[in-house]
Amino acid sequence: MSGLEHQMSRRAMIGGMAAGATFLGFPLRQLLAMEGTSHAPKAEHVILFWNGGGMSHIDTWDPKPGRPTQGEFEAIETSVPGIQLSEIFPNLAKQMHHCSLIRSIAGTQGAHGRATYNLQTSYNQSGNLIHPGFGSIVTHEKEKMGDLPAYVSISGRAPRAGYLGQSCEAYFVGGPGDKDPYLSFPEGITQERGNARLDRLARFNKRFATGNRNEALKATQTSINDAVRLMRSPALQAFELDKVPTATLNRYGDTAFGRGALVAKQLVETGVRFVQVNRGGFDTHSQNFPAMRNHGEVMDPALASLIEDLAESGKLEKTLVIMLSEFGRTPRINMNAGRDHYPAVFSCFVAGGGTAAGQVIGSSDENGEQPDQRPVQVADLHATFCHALGIDPEKEVITRLARPMKLVDGGEVVSELFA
């Protein structure tokens, strides 16, 4: 805890570059984390469902049947004896043996902005420094596969890349399954004409670069080359859904969320490292229950089908699927039949990527008000996710102002998740 200890260890790291910090090329920390779990990282990809607004934990992952805080939903049995989910997840309940839950996240931030920042980056918001989101960290640490961008954000904005730089920003997809107009030549420009333009452009820029020297020119050319490679890639098909059978579309529930899940699946199958699917509307200060029932109807078929399909194809082993929100909601139901912001304890859903299946890590107390067993800090979550991918959460990157920053703001790996 002591600040002095922290300072000293940091100074040691900077000064001696911690001669002992790696062993056989493995960062010490990773070895320590692996000790006792005999876990080798298996995850290659991540699908993160980001539920913006603060999703009620009691009405989803952490039902409290029979307690005054239960609310309108019953708890239902799942495919794992002893684990119950809210009734809004009837299909997902049947896939529970592929999934795990963490029910004891102890958040600290109760405002949307600050909590979102904290949950997406592991850091607390502070002036003058933008910390990278988890997707940017994965993009930074894992080699890109194939032509597609390593990091794609669907139906909304992903967190920023901060000091990891422009190349770790998410590629943005507006409506899942819709064609991105910027990936083909403008209307009326044939392939032949468009390609001739590109060839000439390369020549113009090359000539300009001979008389003008600067790094930005090189980087501009790289960005154009990347863009053209992407435009011409057959892998682009992974963004589209027109070849997906209607039956499959319906099985996922033909909603923006369901299409997002399908596109996410196609993308990771094509080599994309990180897909974030965004959905909002969880800020249920009033009329919490009808809203959550709607959310269930939208999320349940999509998430259940995604887990089922990934498990069947064997891709689940390599794909870490996470559903996360910035905080939970008050166990107490307010005058407007709503629940308010509640960071003290909430839950998250995890599946695949080499994590243990059919587990519940930690618990909240009987009313869902405080962490009970095994509290998990927000940074622990990030350390755990990094660990699943073989990323050392303590690795330091240097910001533009020469300040060393750890990938994750401290945190311990939740080793039970790899048991």
Next chain:
Amino acid sequence: MVRPFIRRTASFLSLMAVLVTVIPTSPGEETAKQLSSVLKSENAENGFSQQPAPIADDHAFLRRVYVDLIGRIPTLDEIRAFEKLDATTRRAEIVEKLLESERFADTWTVFYADMLRLRSNADGGSAAIAWVHKAVRENTPYDQLAYRFISANGKAGATPEVGFILGDNADPMALAGATAQVFMGIRVACAQCHDHPFDKWTQKDFYSLAAYFGKTRRMETRFTNTIYTTDTSQSTVLWPPEGMSDDAERKPLKPQFLFTLAKSSDAEYIQRLDRLRDSLVSSTDSQPKGPSVDDILSALDDKVDKAARGGRENSFDVASEAKRDARRLKINAGMASESELRSELADLVTDPRNTYFSRAFVNRVWGHLIGRGIVEPVDDFSESNPPTHPKTLNFLAEEFVASGYDLKSLIRTIIASEPYQRAHARGVDEATQAELEEAFAATAARRMPSEVIYDSIVTAGHLFEVKHAAGQNLRVMWQQSRVAKEMEEAEAVVEDRSLAAGNSEPKMEMKAKTPDGRPSYNLESAIELDFDSVLKKSQSAGQESVSIEKMQVMSREELEAMRMQQEDQERRNVEFIDRFVKTTVDDNPKFSSSFRMASPAAPEHFLRVFGQTDRTQLGEHRDNSPSMRQALMMLNGRLTHEASRVGSLEPVHQLLIGENADPQAAVQLAYQEILTRLPTAEEQAEALTIVNEGNSQLEGMADLRWLLLNCDEFRFLP
């Protein structure tokens, strides 16, 4: 002592008048010469001995000043007008002309909005931006502008300057950090949690600064949703900080400034400022007025009346709620137009003896015009980050103070100086190039900011006006409408999907398909705001002040709510049938200036992709580095495509079609309009081939223009 500030009694218009009469014919030239020589001798002291790059040619200069002063490249007419001016004086003349342009105010409003992190969708944000626009247009002295932002109290919109305080939710800690960093380049925010690691500021320094904001509150009346700031008697800034001792021991902290100002104010530049201000006092006694408590209460009455007459709430509640609101306003009768504590702070910040204040600003303007600050990052003055050219910086700062904090005069000086006017380093090795650029003896590459790229494409492509004759771009569209089945016969409800949720972020969100099935390019649209009417409406203090801001940019939550509502509607049991309606439209595109749109733009908008920030994070500056998304938008976007296409109403059309066709001249025109220069012989021949190899010469010209707009030379300044 410095005499009491004249800002309270002086009219700024008359300050302008004095400046104009006092300064001789070529304003700024003399100061610029001195600036150049201060830099030169400072470089010599630093042991710099390289041959500086030559002065850039006239056309390179012209392109630079158009971009820097009015935010776009020059048109052919403007190039020609410049060429007609007397070669010995035309650089100064063009600068004077541009400084008076309406676009100068537009362009430098964005500079300020970035600096102050003003956001159209924040409380009072639109009005604050509009107020800055007015201040730039009237050349309000910078110290006055800063003073108002730091000290103002009042209602969001009606008192536009409170937008700065409300932008940080009137939070003392956030405002202490922002005030120190934005106005003085002191990054004291780190000292909120611990003593600054690389600098002299302690945590107590930070808290003492925050104490100036300790009595300020953001208030929101319950019934009318009026948002305002006011001062209370209790300070929320307590020492020691939370958690460091028992709450009982924590006491309100006495406000204290970060450092003590010099006792004496007899510095030569301050005496010059005093003389300037003396001459103003005698010439005016008008007094700027903020809104009074009465103004605010009467505005409230209007609202109550209106709501009581037509509002949905029952009138009893309305009346009692409103009375409670009004009483609260009276109780908090610190509703003067200024906060006492913050006025004290504003006096200290803007004191001519506070060199942090003047140096931070001139450094920021220098960085904006030259591409790199004398201190970099421009808002990070600290012992561990000293200026590369302290004497040059001090010279600029003192001249700026002596000019009466006159932005235009500062810009004039920098633009007329050698460092601004030098060409790029050519024909030297990399190390020498770096050395030259660091010494400001050669101009480093500078990419145009996002708004400038946007407006320059619009300018070069003649897209501010329609360029195709009516009827030339007819397009048959199949418009898909959703009609509720049971309603269909009555034709009562037609839900037009193109206006539904996907487009709810006012025409900016990427909606993948337009009604006719084509992909859409909404990420490149710009909806212009009329700043004058924003200001007028806000200050008329009616319901509009709230609604206009809400209309312009909806909050993320509202957008989400709309989207949810839409999804719910689709899921409801109402059966819809899709109807297709054939319509013919004349797709004759016209674009507006991006400098006047609500800002920051939507996250994936062209402007944001090219570096505009979301203006929330302190210390975040524009990132002008390239990205793949930028490349895709330029290669395949609608803006470059429409700018490239040749319209029959454009001058170049006449040079390609008909008996007077002159393709050689057409090529030259394209080069001048897009790159502000004529092509070389080699380029001319190559361009002609491109034009001739098109399916038609019109298409060939479109190809050439697309190339010129996409090439690096377009976006990097000469």
